[in-house]
Amino acid sequence: MWADPISPERMATALSKLEALAQAAVEAGAVPGLAIAVVHDDQVIFLKGFGHREAGKPEAIDADTVFQIASLSKPVSATVVAALVSDRVVSWDSRIADLDPAFRLADPYPTSQLTIRDL
Structure with a gap:
């Protein structure tokens, strides 16, 4: 409609x-x-x-x-990511490190395994 x-x-x-x-x-x-x-x-x-x-x-x-958007950042970010998933730009199972090779956590294993779904 x-x-x-x-x-x-x-x-x-x-x-x-x-x-x-x-x-x-x-x-x-x-x-x-x-x-x-x-x-x-x-x-x-x-x-x-x-x-x-x-x-x-x-x-x-x-x-x-x-402006600082404070508590609104999570729902706004989730909406943007959901739109990217809907448009097939990324999937819920896309790994963050594949999308951003500079992404680093303290431990290398979660760095390599973290997905959009996890966020």
């Missing part, structure tokens, strides 16, 4: 609402700042920072601001 294509007008309206929501969140003090990137049809169509990197400090958030 495929979604209907979105019209440029509908996209512009949605992005305008998204921008207003982000600005309102910053102004309400919900967060000191945030960045939003929207990708549509493999193109970045919206990329903007709002607010400040740290509460009470002047550095603004922009498109190049790097």
